[in-house]
Amino acid sequence: MNKNWLDKNTFHYSEFKDLHQLVAEKQRKKQTISLCLPTLNEEKTIAKQILLMKSELMMRYPLLDEIVVIDSGSTDKTREIARSYGADVYEANDILPHLENFKGKGENLWKALYITRGDIIVYLDTDIKNIHHRFAYALVAPLILFDNIKYVKAFYDRPIAIGKSKIRPTGGGRVTELLIRPLFSLFFPDLTQILQPLSGEYAGFREIFETISFPIGYGVETSMLLDIYEKWGLDVIAQVDLDKRIHRNQDTRALGKMSFAILKTFINRKRKLGMVDFKDDIYDEMIQYNLVKDEYKPDISHMVEVERPPMIEIPEYREKFNRTL
Numbered sequence: 001m002n003k004n005w006l007d008k009n010t011f012h013y014s015e016f017k018d019l020h021q022l023v024a025e026k027q028r029k030k031q032t033i034s035l036c037l038p039t040l041n042e043e044k045t046i047a048k049q050i051l052l053m054k055s056e057l058m059m060r061y062p063l064l065d066e067i068v069v070i071d072s073g074s075t076d077k078t079r080e081i082a083r084s085y086g087a088d089v090y091e092a093n094d095i096l097p098h099l100e101n102f103k104g105k106g107e108n109l110w111k112a113l114y115i116t117r118g119d120i121i122v123y124l125d126t127d128i129k130n131i132h133h134r135f136a137y138a139l140v141a142p143l144i145l146f147d148n149i150k151y152v153k154a155f156y157d158r159p160i161a162i163g164k165s166k167i168r169p170t171g172g173g174r175v176t177e178l179l180i181r182p183l184f185s186l187f188f189p190d191l192t193q194i195l196q197p198l199s200g201e202y203a204g205f206r207e208i209f210e211t212i213s214f215p216i217g218y219g220v221e222t223s224m225l226l227d228i229y230e231k232w233g234l235d236v237i238a239q240v241d242l243d244k245r246i247h248r249n250q251d252t253r254a255l256g257k258m259s260f261a262i263l264k265t266f267i268n269r270k271r272k273l274g275m276v277d278f279k280d281d282i283y284d285e286m287i288q289y290n291l292v293k294d295e296y297k298p299d300i301s302h303m304v305e306v307e308r309p310p311m312i313e314i315p316e317y318r319e320k321f322n323r324t325l
Helices: 019-028 046-060 078-084 105-115 134-145 174-187 189-193 220-232 252-272 315-321
Strands: 010-012 033-039 066-071 088-091 120-123 151-157 160-162 166-168 202-205 237-244 285-292 295-302
Touching: 010 134, 019 134, 033 046, 033 078, 033 105, 046 066, 046 078, 046 134, 066 078, 066 105, 078 088, 088 105, 105 120, 105 220, 105 315, 120 134, 134 151, 134 202, 134 237, 151 220, 174 189, 174 252, 189 220, 202 220, 220 237, 220 252, 252 285
Parallel strands: 010 237, 033 066, 033 120, 066 088, 151 237
Antiparallel strands: 120 202, 151 202, 160 166, 285 295
16 A cells, blocks of 8 residues: 555645745646536535635635536526526436437536536535535645645535534445445455545546546546546545535435445446456445335335546547547
8 A cells, every 4th residue: 555645645724825936836836727616406506606605715716717606507596596606507308409318417417518617626425514615615626736736625624514504523424434445445455545535525637537537427526536546546536534524414325326326336437447256236226215104115226337437538628629539
């Protein structure tokens, strides 16, 4: 295991509080930065997130060049609110409409590559209740300041909100500790040093994102890490401590579905790398049970693994960004 990585490539957001320096270095390197916010029914949090990022990182410190919302078909006022606060808003189904449409966070992230124009892309989840502009500037800082770093993950304390006002000081990250960390320990020990591999906040260079595939659902963070690690090694990855993140938490059944999707992604990556050989096909149904009138009834979720190819393989993308295979 690369034991020096944790010390060399782990940062705290306070190391990057000189935003004037970040802006100056970004301008010296002639870099552009896009913030992408994937949404689905986030009317309660989206306004604050856009307002804060725009006022602090576009108007006060010109670090971000655009804020783009990619929406999965919200039925609340997410899109209207986002537009009213100045974000560029797109529905995922309207992007590259000749392709078959899918629903999922990974789909939004993938299609954002076609819409955004930045050399660096920051992806932030939109259910963060304690949003702060450090969630963006601290992720792009290592990319701006260190030439060897191409991809940056967030980590943080994840207190669990209980009711409207109570906070439990520990908890969160359950799928990481019960599923991903054991899998990484077994097969990719280097990656155990990434403290929160499933965090939904990360940034990277377009040249990285456009050359990897994107599962449309929960497996996107896992596949992204595995693909970047396989193609470029651990040293191009960094992680930043953002202190604390408070967000909407999911129940155990929902986490079971998430784990199912992530595990399928992991197995598929192992197959591609030739590290595992299954004699039989794996199934696409997650089977859980409900107690209905004193009888246990199966609750079956059909979860087919769909992956978008590397965006650079899409002709319209290559034409728009003057890329070649």
